[in-house]
Amino acid sequence: MKELAAVSGLPVATIKYYLREGLLPAGRPTSATQAEYDDTHVERLRLIRTLREVGELPIARIEAVIRTLDGPAMPLADLLGEAHHGLGPEPGPATPALDDARRSVLAFVAARGWRVDPDAPAVDLLAESLHALRGHWDVADLGAEMFTDYARAAEEIAAHELATVDPSRGPSDTVRQVIVGTVVFERALVALRRLAQEHFCHVRFDVPPPGDGTTGG
Amino acid sequence: MKELAAVSGLPVATIKYYLREGLLPAGRPTSATQAEYDDTHVERLRLIRTLREVGELPIARIEAVIRTLDGPAMPLADLLGEAHHGLGPEPGPATPALDDARRSVLAFVAARGWRVDPDAPAVDLLAESLHALRGHWDVADLGAEMFTDYARAAEEIAAHELATVDPSRGPSDTVRQVIVGTVVFERALVALRRLAQEHFCHVRFDVPPPGDGTTGG
Numbered sequence: 376m377k378e379l380a381a382v383s384g385l386p387v388a389t390i391k392y393y394l395r396e397g398l399l400p401a402g403r404p405t406s407a408t409q410a411e412y413d414d415t416h417v418e419r420l421r422l423i424r425t426l427r428e429v430g431e432l433p434i435a436r437i438e439a440v441i442r443t444l445d446g447p448a449m450p451l452a453d454l455l456g457e458a459h460h461g462l463g464p465e466p467g468p469a470t471p472a473l474d475d476a477r478r479s480v481l482a483f484v485a486a487r488g489w490r491v492d493p494d495a496p497a498v499d500l501l502a503e504s505l506h507a508l509r510g511h512w513d514v515a516d517l518g519a520e521m522f523t524d525y526a527r528a529a530e531e532i533a534a535h536e537l538a539t540v541d542p543s544r545g546p547s548d549t550v551r552q553v554i555v556g557t558v559v560f561e562r563a564l565v566a567l568r569r570l571a572q573e574h575f576c577h578v579r580f581d582v583p584p585p586g587d588g589t590t591g592g
Numbered sequence: 593m594k595e596l597a598a599v600s601g602l603p604v605a606t607i608k609y610y611l612r613e614g615l616l617p618a619g620r621p622t623s624a625t626q627a628e629y630d631d632t633h634v635e636r637l638r639l640i641r642t643l644r645e646v647g648e649l650p651i652a653r654i655e656a657v658i659r660t661l662d663g664p665a666m667p668l669a670d671l672l673g674e675a676h677h678g679l680g681p682e683p684g685p686a687t688p689a690l691d692d693a694r695r696s697v698l699a700f701v702a703a704r705g706w707r708v709d710p711d712a713p714a715v716d717l718l719a720e721s722l723h724a725l726r727g728h729w730d731v732a733d734l735g736a737e738m739f740t741d742y743a744r745a746a747e748e749i750a751a752h753e754l755a756t757v758d759p760s761r762g763p764s765d766t767v768r769q770v771i772v773g774t775v776v777f778e779r780a781l782v783a784l785r786r787l788a789q790e791h792f793c794h795v796r797f798d799v800p801p802p803g804d805g806t807t808g809g
Contacts, residue, residue: 533788
């Protein structure tokens with residue numbers, strides 16, 4: 376157990392909690408107070424850690440992913456879907472205006488030929504963005520087609536990302552890879568877009584950057 | 593005042609609070625208990641509302657933007673920078689490992705020729721992503737060049753976005769336009785990337801979508 380804690384970088388108390396919750400299978404007992412753990416335990420702890428720390432998934436969602444992993448063999452896409460949807464957010468209360476935005480989003484996604492679960496949290500996220508823009512610009516029938524340029528950029532990025540997923544490393548590792556990819560690169564993309572906006576803001580309005588008298592690239 | 597509340601969609605109490613805080617200039621008094629407000633008041637309330645509701649900026653940051661707007665004429669890029677940086681997040685405590693990631697990010701940004709403030713919150717966001725990937729993959733000297741594909745996508749998106757900003761509508765409106773664009777389209781982009789990932793996950797692992805027996809797009 377001490378060794379498992381050292382290898383996984385998790386406190387013993389946390390590992391015991393995962394054992395109690397059934398997230399981690401019990402070790403092979405070697406005495407009344409000792410048990411042997413192997414690579415499958417280390418791998419499982421790495422998966423839980425990624426889902427918790429990187430994906431910030433609640434324990435209930437992590438349990439669902441683990442149950443799916445430990446259950447009868449199922450398509451990898453479904454397992455990834457379970458983990459991916461776990462990233463949330465939980466949809467807010469439905470309103471007629473949000474429902475209308477949602478319908479526009481689903482029609483847009485279908486028109487692009489995307490195969491997505493209509494209950495994916497990202498559908499709600501996109502509907503909320505559309506709803507916010509409709510309110511902000513006071514255009515009630517603004518359609519999701521306005522996201523076309525962004526959808527094209529998202530397609531390019533995602534196609535490239537999924538091409539790098541290596542399923543030969545096993546379902547547990549593949550889930551980790553997809554969650555890390557989704558969450559960490561999402562933050563990176565958001566940061567890069569803001570930096571690029573700042574750059575083009577300077578380019579467009581032709582002002583040298585703060586603390587620098589020269590004009591850059 | 594009642595009219596101002598109706599036009600802006602804000603409660604009278606909120607408007608009074610903004611008046612007390614100096615975010616909204618006083619109206620022209622017409623009697624002991626009445627004052628006249630004009631379009632500049634309506635416009636100012638719209639700006640505050642966007643910064644609060646869309647940008648989720650704290651009042652202190654909103655005050656900074658307003659002070660900049662009401663102060664001596666300054667380059668639009670600086671005003672936009674003030675509002676943009678207000679979106680945060682506040683950087684977490686510095687550590688040597690994070691500092692190292694930060695240096696790699698700044699070198700990467702400089703190599704792309706981007707003109708950005710080294711203290712922009714997005715620099716810290718990107719450094720945190722790099723730091724997370726270094727830890728997760730156990731590659732301590734992973735460089736920010738790994739974000740190149742994402743930076744290229746961000747560049748295309750931001751160049752297009754900044755080209756649509758119309759500064760002839762005045763600084764207050766331009767700030768609103770940039771904040772709405774940054775925040776709402778950021779959420780939309782995140783949602784679209786997740787949906788595109790789900791789609792390519794199905795394409796890659798060749799499984800029909802849930803509740804559908806046919807193969808899509």
